[in-house]
Amino acid sequence: MNLIQSSIEIIRAGQAPSGAYVASPTFSQYGYAWLRDGAWVAYGMDCAGLHDSSRAFYVWAGRTLVKHEDRLNALLDKLAQGETPDETDYLPTRFTLDGDLGMDFWWDFQLDGYGTWLWGLAEHVKLTGDTALWDASVPAIRLTVRYLAALWSSPNYDCWEEARDQIHTSTLAAIYGGLIAVRAVDSALVPDGLLEQIRTYTLEHCLAPEGYLQKTHENPAVDASLLWTAVPYGLVDARDPIFARTLAKIERDLLVPGGGVYRYAADTYYGGGEWILLTAWLAWMYVELGRIDEARGLMRWIEAQANEAGELPEQVADHMRDASYYPEWEAKWGSPASPLLWSHAMVLVVHSLLDKHT
Template identity: 50%
Template sequence: MAANTLILESIRLILQHQTASGAYLASPAFLHYQYAWLRDGTFTAYAMNRVGQHDSAHQFYAWCASVITAHEQKARTAIRAVQAGECGSKSGNELFLHTRYTVDGKEVAGDWGSFQLDGYGTWLWGLAEHVRLSGDEAIIDKLASAIDLTLDYLAACWRLPNFDCWEEWGERIHPVTLAAIYAGVKAMEPYRPMRAAELSQLAATIRQFVLDHGTADGRFVKSLGNRAVDASLLWLTVPYGLVDAADPLMARTVAEIERELLWGCGVHRYAADTYYGGGQWLLLSAWLGWYDVQVGNSQRAKEIADWIVSKQEAAGLPEQVQDHLLAPEQYADWIKRAGQPAVPLLWSHAMFLILADELGLIGSETKNAALP
């Protein structure tokens, strides 16, 4: 399959699985992912903005705001509890807002860690990117109450241990989560002029905390107290901008990601990953390609894009592939427990679109196309 074909199919697939509420189904055919996440959805909306599908992104951000507003009382209760020192550090506490929702904005019960902050920072970052890419400045006023509530919630909770972007390690603090919060707070500074000084100080404090506590051996670490490397650390540079791509800390982090987690063009999450045998995640491979473009390594970025194209299945791009497994003995057990790996994963398609746009593979005729 050619890259151009996958570009068009990715756009169509994402639009097809955006629900009437504006939410994107993470993976419509995978039982455990038939929900909507603020984090995954924001990167999907960002991809839609980059290919000119601004109405789709607008609808998603309106959905985010509706969900946050619907749970305002819970958020305010959590803020008061944190400020009063009454919540402790129980990261799974139902006191806090959830990380995944039904497409109608209801919380999802289950064993997964529900207290995650990265999505709340990421949707604010994505909203600012939507305005930048689409010119839709009016959306800021429309969603003002949800924006301010999110900022209040993040300001109160950012120091608390909570689950990472993989919904694991809820008892720790994670540099990537803090970077997401940093990015969201910074992104809102121009749009909340009455709070600009407060937000600037908060962002600076969070960034310094990561630099002071989120590094070891001259590079960033998976979490405070865990010196392992995680491929999501790429996000500290693109898109969260906590450090530049050329920063020595990031350069050494990427070198460690390449040494431990890169096999061919496929990127693993982290060395101890056992989920479906610890396969290679297409979205993380695209992320490495995105980073490569930033540092002038477009040749490898193009090779990664071609590799992703080669992994297209009849139903779409999967979450991960099994070319190289870190824990092959675990694969069959996961199949028995949860079924076949997720496919299609909208986040995989979104990250392919972002990488394709970074490489200049998406022409203006595609960005202006009215696709069914």
């Protein structure tokens, strides 16, 4: 089985005519397009040289966001008048494949996806030189920057759609990464001082007494999404002592010896298994740090999790944090998501990096 080829085929099959990527074509709750997942799938396709697929996603994302500009303006008017928005006032974290709003409940107020799509668009333009796409996307970029500038310090759901009352370090990193990527292309699109405010807040409020980045402004645990603070978003450097301490704690608390990576130690979603995409992220980090053999070991573990059709799941149930929760989730939503397009995208990302070390 060629996992790279099967990953490409699965992603191609999961891209709608609109350009949107479905999160998972078979899982009951993932038949939508997330900005976060989609941007990472697009980046994976960019890493594989399949820029047409990635471009189609960014065209969809820009068109979708502009379609909902009235919703953003109404929200900003409420904030300007000192009113507390309703949960339904915020821009959603997921859309239908045609770019409409979903009608069923979801944990929608999530900011990280909005930073992520900005980062991904800027990377796509940098890789391809497609300035026409950037120019066409400026209305959606402006809209997104306004949204993030108004709300970046607000508690919101994290990338796992949990903890609405917290300010999440990895969310701040995604916002920072998206805005700094936009500023690198056109500094006039990002308000002066905003990036510095976000970084200062993070280092003042999201640092544990032991000197590592913590999960939220109040939760001293680590979360594997903290890897994003260094790669790719650059809130801290991968060799900064702060990140070195963070990485060491992630390895101690969340890495299964010879296996994969948990989201966080208290995870109970489907029992809290090892996540494919986070294992790939740790491999990416190891490549950045020159720990190539360890990166290859993690990728071998990932490849061993694919089924006969070359499909990778969201998470693996071999070493669950608390298996007693698995039946509850299975009864609610069925078996864990497989294939998950984001898992396959991260395979493409890491293999593109490892190919440079052959």
